[in-house]
Amino acid sequence: MGKTTRTKAVIITIGDEILIGQTLDTNATWLASQLHRRGIEVLRMLTVSDREEEIERAIRQSIKDAELVVCTGGLGPTRDDITKEVLCKIAEEKLVFSQEVFDWITERKRQQGKEPNELHRRQSYMPTGFDFFKNNRGTAPGMLGEIDDSIIVSLPGVPYEMKELMTEQIIPVLLEKLPVEISAVRTLLTAGVAESELAQKLSGLEDNLPEGLSLAWLPGHTRVRIRLTSRGDDRQEVEQRLDECVARVRDILGDIVYGEGDDSLEEVVFGLLRKKQLSLAVAESCTGGFIAHLLTLVPGVSACFKGGVVAYSNQIKREILNVNEETLSEHGAVSAETVREMLAGVCRNFGVDTGVAVSGIAGPDGGTSDKPVGTVWVAVGGVEKQHVEKLQLNLNRKLNIEKSGLLALNMLRLFLSRD
Amino acid sequence: MGKTTRTKAVIITIGDEILIGQTLDTNATWLASQLHRRGIEVLRMLTVSDREEEIERAIRQSIKDAELVVCTGGLGPTRDDITKEVLCKIAEEKLVFSQEVFDWITERKRQQGKEPNELHRRQSYMPTGFDFFKNNRGTAPGMLGEIDDSIIVSLPGVPYEMKELMTEQIIPVLLEKLPVEISAVRTLLTAGVAESELAQKLSGLEDNLPEGLSLAWLPGHTRVRIRLTSRGDDRQEVEQRLDECVARVRDILGDIVYGEGDDSLEEVVFGLLRKKQLSLAVAESCTGGFIAHLLTLVPGVSACFKGGVVAYSNQIKREILNVNEETLSEHGAVSAETVREMLAGVCRNFGVDTGVAVSGIAGPDGGTSDKPVGTVWVAVGGVEKQHVEKLQLNLNRKLNIEKSGLLALNMLRLFLSRD
DSSP states (O other): OOSSOOOEEEEEEEOHHHHTTSSOOHHHHHHHHHHHHTTOEEEEEEEEOSOHHHHHHHHHHHHHHOSEEEEESOOSSSTTOOHHHHHHHHHTOOEEEOHHHHHHHHHHHHHTTOOOOHHHHHHTEEETTOEEEOOTTSSOOEEEEEETTEEEEEEOSSHHHHHHHIIIIIHHHHHHHSOOOEEEEEEEEEESSOHHHHHHHTHHHHHTOOTTEEEEEEOOSSEEEEEEEEEESOHHHHHHHHHHHHHHHHHHHGGGEEEETTOOHHHHHHHHHHHHTOOEEEEESTTTTHHHHHHHTSTTGGGTEEEEEEEOSHHHHHHTTOOOHHHHHHHOSSSHHHHHHHHHHHHHHHTOSEEEEEEEOOSSSOOOSSSOTTEEEEEEEOSSSEEEEEEEOOSOHHHHHHHHHHHHHHHHHHHHHHO | OOSSOOOEEEEEEEOHHHHTTSSOOHHHHHHHHHHHHTTOEEEEEEEEOSOHHHHHHHHHHHHHHOSEEEEESOOSSSTTOOHHHHHHHHHTOOEEEOHHHHHHHHHHHHHTTOOOOHHHHHHTEEETTOEEEOOSSSSOOEEEEEETTEEEEEEOSSHHHHHHHIIIIIHHHHHHHSOOOEEEEEEEEEESSOHHHHHHHTHHHHHTOOTTEEEEEEOOSSEEEEEEEEEESOHHHHHHHHHHHHHHHHHHHGGGEEEETTOOHHHHHHHHHHHHTOOEEEEESTTTTHHHHHHHTSTTGGGTEEEEEEEOSHHHHHHTTOOOHHHHHHHOSSSHHHHHHHHHHHHHHHTOSEEEEEEEOOSSSOOOSSSOTTEEEEEEEOSSSEEEEEEEOOSOHHHHHHHHHHHHHHHHHHHHHHO
C-alpha cells in the first residue's frame, strides 16, 4: 500500500430482497473491485432495506466517514424505490420534473414500440443540484452530487445497467473530482499447479518486491490467479514497474501462465487451434459434455471445434468411438489404454486433427480400492502423437467434473503450445 | 408479514478480501435466508475490514439496534484475525486459554497426522462468558454470548465451516433463546412460462391469500420460483395453511411446476426416466454439450443416460447422426426437419428409447433475417413419436445456450410426464 492518503468510500446496497437472503449482492463486490483498482479504499459495505429511515441513516453516517458514497438500488419506478427522495432530504434539494429525462425515456420506450406511462413520468423527477447520467440499458438514470464535501453516487440496482453506467460515465467523472492515487493492475492466470508450489517458485520475487508493488494470490480449484498492483505518483513509472514485474513472473512461471485478466482457458485453446489451423473434437466420459460446453461458449469456435461424443456408457465407447472390447474388459473404462483409444476414435470418426478424451470416476459411487472416486485419465493429441496423464482428485462430483474438464483443457493447451 | 414484533438481526462480515472486491460475500446472503426463514428480520448487513476499530464500531452500533448480531470471519489463527479480542473488549471479558479447545484441536490435527502449532494454541484462547461450539470442519470454534441484552454470535468465515456450525449448533440455541415467530416456507419451481403469465394465473389466489400467508416471486431466465411463507402462533396451523396453499398453486399451475426447494430439472427428468425404465441420449448442436453436462451432474444418472453427440458441424450431423444431406441443404441446420432427424439418428445409433435434439443460433454471429440469433429448434421423444418446438430467445450467447438447454430439458420432462 502506498503512503499517500487514499480516498475512502462506502458502498450502500438498497433492497429488501438482499436482506431476506433471496438475492446475492454481486453489485457491491463488483463496485469494490472497480474502486480498489483505482486506489480508492472501500471502508465499509452496507446493505439496508427499502425503508426511508434506514436509507437516510446509512447515507448520513457514510458521508461523515467517507469522501465517496456509492448507492445502488431503489431507483425503479415502483413505490418501494425511494432513494431519490432520501437524497433530496439529506442534500436539502427538491425533486423537479426533468423534461430532458422524460423525453429520453419516451424515445427509448418508442424504440421498443411502447408508450411511456405514469411510472416513467415519476422516474423523470430528478433532485436539483445533482448531475444525472442516461442509462443505455434501462429507464432509471444514474445520479452524482455533493453533500458536505462528500461525493454521492446513486445507481440502479440491475447489475448490467449499474455496471455500464459506472464504467462508461461515473468513473471518468470520479477520476476528475477525487484525488485518486495512480495505480495499475494486471492479473496473471495459471492452471494446473497448486498455489503452494507457485508461491515457492515466486518466493524470491515476492520477498523482494520493489516499493509500490504488491502481489496477491487469488486461489481457485483449478486456476490460481496472481494479481500484481503497482501504485505511485507517476503514471509512467507505475506502469513500467508493473510491466517489469509481470515479465519476471512470466519468466519464472513459463507456460504455467495461460493468460491475463479475463482470458479463459477455452479461449486460449481456441486461439492456439486457429493459429495452427487445427480442428478439434472431444470424447468425454466422466466430464459428460462439460469440456464441449466450455469450448462452445467461445464465439466463433465452430471454425475449429467440430463436436464430440459424450460416451457415458461402454457401449457408446465401443460403437461410436471404436474402443476395443478387450481394452475395456482388460484395463477398464477408466484407464490409459481406454482414453488413448477414445482419442484415436474421435479423431478418426470425426475427421479432426486433435482431440481430448477423458474417462474417470466422478463419484459419489463407482470407486474401488484400485481406482477410487476422483481417478481420471486424460489423453490429448491426435491419432499419432498422444499425451496421457492420470489425475487424482479429491472433491465432490460436481467439482471433480469441473476440475478434470479444466485440467484436460489445460493439458491440451500445453500440448498445442509445446508441439 | 405477521403483526408480532419480529426479532431484529444485523449480519456483520469481517474481511479485507471482500472490501477489495476479491471475494463475493456469500455468507451474509446464506445467513440472511436462514434467519428470514425463521421469522427473524435482518435489519442490515455490514462488511468491515479486519481493523480493530472498524469491527468494534460495527458491533457496538449493531447491539444497539438489534437483538441478534451474527459476525463471520476474523477467527483464523493469523494476526489479521482479531474478532475475539474485540468481543472481549466490548463485553468486558477476558481471553482465557481453554484446555478443552486445545485438546480438541490437537485431536483433530493428530487425526490428520499433524501436530498442533503455536497458532493453534493461540486459537484456543476463548472469551470468558461466551459459550463455544466445536467446528467439525476446521479449527476455529464458533462463539455465542450476550452483551447488553443482545445475543452475539461469532463464526468462522470459511463458508462450509460457518454453515455447519450455524445449522447444527447455533440455530437450535437461538431458537431457544429468542422469541422466534413460528413460520414455514415452501418454494415451488416452474419452468418454461414467464413470470407475468404465471402471475396472471395466480392473481385470484394472490389477491385473496389467507392472513399469515405471503407469496414471493423469484424470477430467473428460465425458471421462476414461487415462495410461499406461512407465519403464525401455532405450528400445526401454520403448516396446514401452507400445505393447503401449495396444493392450490399446484392445482392451478399443473405440470408447469416441476419440483420444490432444491430440485433440479435434470434430477426430475432422471426420476421420470428411471420410473419409466427408459434410456436417454442427446444430440446437441448450439447447446454444445450443456444438456449432457447438466444430466451428468446427477449422481447415478448412468442408469438411464447413455451419452450423446455434440454435432457442432454439419459433417457430424450427417456422419454420426445420419441427418440427410438434402434436409440440411433444403431446410438448413436450424430447422424442424434437421432436429427431427438428429433425434431419430441419436436414438437409433445410440440404441436408446428417448432423446433430445437441439439446433440453433447462439450468436453473436450467424443470424439471418429469417433465422435471427436466438432461433433454436428442439425435438424431444424417440424414433416414432416426437415433439418439436421452436424457441425465439433474445439473450447473449452464454444465456441463449443455457436457456435453450434448460427449456429443452423441460420439454423432455413434459413429454415424459404426459406420455
